Amino acid sequence: MMSISSILLMLIGLWGAITQKNLIKIFISLGIAETGVNLLFISIADYVGKKAPIIADPNIVTGYADPLPHALILTSIVIGTAVTALGLTFTARYYCQKGTLDISRMKELKN
Amino acid sequence: MSRKFINPLKFIWAIALILIFVNLIPVFLSTDLKAEERVGDVLLSMTPGNDGGAGIPNGVTAVVVYYRGLDTLGEVSVLFLVSTAVGLFFGREKSETKSETKPNEIVSHSKTLVLPHFMLTGLYIIFHGHLSPGGGFQGGVMAAGMVLLLLLAGDRVKQTKALHFIEGFAGSLYIIVATLGLYFGVSFLGQYLPLGEFNTLLSGGILPVIYIFVGIKVGTEIIGLYQNFQNKEAEE
Numbered sequence: 001m002m003s004i005s006s007i008l009l010m011l012i013g014l015w016g017a018i019t020q021k022n023l024i025k026i027f028i029s030l031g032i033a034e035t036g037v038n039l040l041f042i043s044i045a046d047y048v049g050k051k052a053p054i055i056a057d058p059n060i061v062t063g064y065a066d067p068l069p070h071a072l073i074l075t076s077i078v079i080g081t082a083v084t085a086l087g088l089t090f091t092a093r094y095y096c097q098k099g100t101l102d103i104s105r106m107k108e109l110k111n
Numbered sequence: 112m113s114r115k116f117i118n119p120l121k122f123i124w125a126i127a128l129i130l131i132f133v134n135l136i137p138v139f140l141s142t143d144l145k146a147e148e149r150v151g152d153v154l155l156s157m158t159p160g161n162d163g164g165a166g167i168p169n170g171v172t173a174v175v176v177y178y179r180g181l182d183t184l185g186e187v188s189v190l191f192l193v194s195t196a197v198g199l200f201f202g203r204e205k206s207e208t209k210s211e212t213k214p215n216e217i218v219s220h221s222k223t224l225v226l227p228h229f230m231l232t233g234l235y236i237i238f239h240g241h242l243s244p245g246g247g248f249q250g251g252v253m254a255a256g257m258v259l260l261l262l263l264a265g266d267r268v269k270q271t272k273a274l275h276f277i278e279g280f281a282g283s284l285y286i287i288v289a290t291l292g293l294y295f296g297v298s299f300l301g302q303y304l305p306l307g308e309f310n311t312l313l314s315g316g317i318l319p320v321i322y323i324f325v326g327i328k329v330g331t332e333i334i335g336l337y338q339n340f341q342n343k344e345a346e347e
Contacts, residue, residue: 003136045151052244053170058159058309066151067158067170074175075186078248078329082193085336089197092340 002043010036023091023101027084034080038073045069154178159309166306167241167315175246176318176325180300184285187328191282194332201339214265222264229257237326241315247325254326255333262341268334278331285324288317 013033020026045066053067095101157164158173165173175183233254240246258268268274289300296303300321307314 007132007136053155053158054243055155055159055168055170056310061156061159062152064155064170066149067154067174068151070171071174071179074171074246074248075182078186078190082190085197086193088340089200093200 003040006036006039006043008036009033009039012036021102021104023094023103024088026103027087027091030087031080031084034076038076041069041073041076160306165315165318166302166309167318168310169241169243169246171244172241172246172318172322176241176321177300177302180289180321183325184289184300187282187285187325190329190332191278194278194335197336197339214263218260219264222260222266225260226257229260230254233257233326233330237323238319239312240322240326241319242310242312247322247327248329251326251329252333255330255337258334259337262337267341268338271335271338274331274334278328278335281324281327281331285321285328288320288324292317 010033013029013031013036016029016032017026020029045068049063050065051063053064053070055061055064091101098106100106154174155170158167158170160166165177167173233250233252233256236245236250236253237247238250240250261268292299292301292303300317302316302318304316304320306316312319
């Protein structure tokens with residue numbers, strides 16, 4: 001159930017990234033889609049009745065959740081932060097130059 | 112009245128993709144794989160220090176810093192690249208727009224009360240990254256939230272050169288500590304310090320050392336990002 005809802009969240013984010021005209025809203029939509037992907041991975045890792053992967057007794061290593069998706073998502077969150085920061089930087093620069101955030105008015109590369 | 116032609120193939124593709132996706136969902140949810148076939152369980156069994164494992168309780172930290180340490184180095188490089196790029200795009204020219212609102216009264220008065228707790232929590236999470244949930248990335252961002260509060264209160268970080276020096280120094284120390292593994296240990300990012308007693312603060316060999324450097328680097332980079340955005344907004 002959690003994986004299905006996370007896929008829905010990802011699709012909502014992608015829909016927003018396709019349909020929105022405002023650049024900042026596009027980056028927020030990308031952030032929502034990324035959150036959906038992260039939740040999908042966490043839902044793969046986490047089963048009912050399993051504990052967080054912090055081993056109290058070195059002899060007992062079963063009954064813990066899978067640590068690999070958590071580590072992957074740690075990477076993914078950091079990269080998402082980097083992408084959002086760089087995108088907002090370009091957005092701010094573009095707004096300073098042209099005074100608009102509407103992507104339908106961006107005609108610089110059209111001939 | 113002319114209607115726009117909608118390609119019917121689009122709907123067929125959409126339905127086909129949704130059907131393929133729905134069929135794939137049980138693969139994500141299947142739990143009946145054997146323990147030997149799941150890489151996570153193998154990693155968990157190696158994490159406490161058996162068969163050349165990491166020797167720390169936290170499985171996620173073991174994966175991030177030990178088994179995939181090279182990946183974390185790449186990740187930190189990506190963050191460094193983005194921090195540099197943001198500084199490059201924001202640092203040059205000054206904006207004409209001035210900030211119209213004064214900093215919030217509550218924020219500017221309560222900052223001295225809140226700041227030590229931010230710093231202490233961030234440092235605790237960095238230093239206990241191999242024992243409890245958390246680590247360099249999370250604690251670094253928390254400690255950098257302290258500086259975000261300062262910036263919201265109208266202050267500035269004046270020593271930007273010192274900030275960049277600390278950032279580069281922590282990154283260099285990460286690589287130096289990792290490279291020393293070639294001389295004292297078996298490989299790049301290999302373990303060469305004594306493991307110590309399991310589940311204590313001074314244990315895990317190079318893993319907490321590396322995570323502390325990652326925490327310092329991530330914290331200073333996030334501070335630089337905040338500062339550059341603020342710079343653009345409220346430069347006089």
